[in-house]
Structure formats: C-alpha cells, structure tokens
Amino acid sequence: MTRTFTTLRAANLARQAEWDPDDRITLAYRGNEMGGECGEAQNVIKKLERERLGIRGSRATVQDLAEELADVVICADLIAMAEGIDLDQAIARKFNLTSEKQGLETRLSLLFAEENLKQNPDDLDEPLRWFLLMIEAAGGEINSSEYPHNPINVFCDDRGDGTDTFNLSEDRGYTHTTHDSDFDISTTRLTNKGQEVVAVLKAA
Numbered sequence: 001m002t003r004t005f006t007t008l009r010a011a012n013l014a015r016q017a018e019w020d021p022d023d024r025i026t027l028a029y030r031g032n033e034m035g036g037e038c039g040e041a042q043n044v045i046k047k048l049e050r051e052r053l054g055i056r057g058s059r060a061t062v063q064d065l066a067e068e069l070a071d072v073v074i075c076a077d078l079i080a081m082a083e084g085i086d087l088d089q090a091i092a093r094k095f096n097l098t099s100e101k102q103g104l105e106t107r108l109s110l111l112f113a114e115e116n117l118k119q120n121p122d123d124l125d126e127p128l129r130w131f132l133l134m135i136e137a138a139g140g141e142i143n144s145s146e147y148p149h150n151p152i153n154v155f156c157d158d159r160g161d162g163t164d165t166f167n168l169s170e171d172r173g174y175t176h177t178t179h180d181s182d183f184d185i186s187t188t189r190l191t192n193k194g195q196e197v198v199a200v201l202k203a204a
Contacts, residue, residue, distance in 0.1 A: 008073070008074065008077050009077060009081060009087070009171075009173050010170075010171040010172075010173075012074065012077055012078055012081055013081065013170055013171065016078070016081075022179075022181050023178060023179040023180075023181060024181065025082075027079070027082055027083070030075065030078055030079045030082060031079065033075050033078075034072065034075035034076060034078075034079060037068060037071040037072045037075050038072055040068045040071070041065065041068035041069055041071075041072055043060075044060040044064045044065045044068050045065065047059055047060035047064075048060055048061075048062070048065065081176065082178075084176045084189055084190075084191045084192070085191070085192065086173055086191050086192045086193040089192055089193060090192075091108070092108040092109065095107070095108040096108055124197070124201075127155060127158060127159075127165040128165055128168060128169060128174075129201055131155045131165050131166070131169055132169065132174055132175070132190065132194055132197060132198050132201065133198060133201060133202075134151065134152075135175065135188060135189075135190050135194075136190060136195075136198045136202075140189060140190045140195070141187055141188065141189040141190070142187070142188050143185060143186070143187060144166075144177055144186045144187060144188040145184070145185050145186045146186075152166065152188065166188075169194070172193075173191055173193050173194070174190065174191060174193055174194035174197055175188050175189060175190055175191060175194050176188070176189055176191050177189075
C-alpha cells in the first residue's frame with residue numbers, strides 16, 4: 001500500500017524504516033552517498049556546458065540536473081535526520097548568518113516553534129505535549145525499546161485511527177529515533193525543533 005507524506009523528512013523516515021530496518025547505515029556511508037550524488041550533478045553540469053560550448057560528447061538535459069540535485073537534497077536530509085538536525089532551521093540560520101556577515105538585507109524566515117504555536121494553538125494536542133515533556137524530563141532522550149511497562153508505550157497505538165503520538169512526533173520532526181543493533185536498544189531524542197517546542201510549552 002502506497003503511503004504519501006507532506007514533508008521530505010517524514011517521507012525519509014518512513015522509507016528508511018523500509019529500506020534499512022536494522023538501522024545498519026552509518027554516517028560515513030551517508031557522507032559518501034551524498035558525495036556521489038554531488039559528483040553525478042557535476043557530471044550533468046559538465047554535459048550541459050559541453051553542449052553550450054559546442055564541444056563533442058554526450059549530452060544531458062536540465063531535467064537530468066533537476067533529478068541529480070533532488071538526490072543531493074534527499075541525501076543531505078538523510079544525514080541531518082541521522083544526527084537529529086532540523087535542516088529547515090539550519091538552512092535559515094546559515095542563510096541569515098551569511099547575509100549578516102556580508103552586510104546584506106535579505107533574510108530567510110525562521111519558522112520557530114513559538115511562531116508555529118501562536119499561529120496554530122491547537123496544533124499540539126495534549127498527548128503530543130505530554131509526550132514531548134516526558135522526553136525532556138528524562139534529559140532529552142528516552143529508551144524507546146519494546147519492553148513491558150516502558151512509559152513510551154502509552155503513546156503507541158493510542159489514537160485509534162491508525163496513527164499514534166509516537167509516530168506523529170517523528171513525522172513532524174519533534175523527535176528522532178535510532179536503533180543500536182549491537183545491543184538491540186532504541187533511543188528517542190528531542191530534535192532541535194522538539195526542544196524549541198518544549199521551551200514554548202514550559203514558558204506558557
């Protein structure tokens with residue numbers, strides 16, 4: 001059954017659960033993967049320039065370039081996902097730091113959790129709020145392995161509509177879960193975005 005997601009991060013999380021269910025892919029693998037995709041994009045650019053310069057050789061199209069650039073972005077998000085980085089926030093911050101450094105006025109809007117909550121006060125229902133606050137109280141991360149009486153179990157299969165609070169938090173990028181196959185332990189951590197949401201909740 002095909003599942004459709006509205007954000008790249010949610011889709012990457014779901015697809016990697018299918019693609020690498022044992023969580024064996026390392027950060028080094030991801031780095032080499034992105035390097036390879038960058039090289040493929042550069043190769044397409046070379047072929048486009050070859051055609052513009054009228055030099056003999058194989059050709060490529062702008063659509064080819066679009067596909068390779070998409071692969072680069074997907075790989076970048078996979079790396080960010082592995083390290084619990086909110087890539088949207090990181091991009092905005094870096095963009096704005098460069099503008100400030102160069103004395104430029106253009107800024108990229110930072111959609112902080114506080115702004116999102118003000119615009120959508122009902123966006124975080126009570127189970128999601130308690131879930132995030134529980135992880136924060138545990139030090140920002142919690143053992144999410146399957147075992148009886150794990151407090152995280154309360155937030156699994158709890159919505160009765162085919163969804164649950166645990167996966168909702170993952171889809172929205174508030175938390176990120178990794179699995180250590182050597183010790184068969186899963187750990188769920190608050191992302192930068194999740195930490196910002198918790199800060200707003202605690203200040204309310």
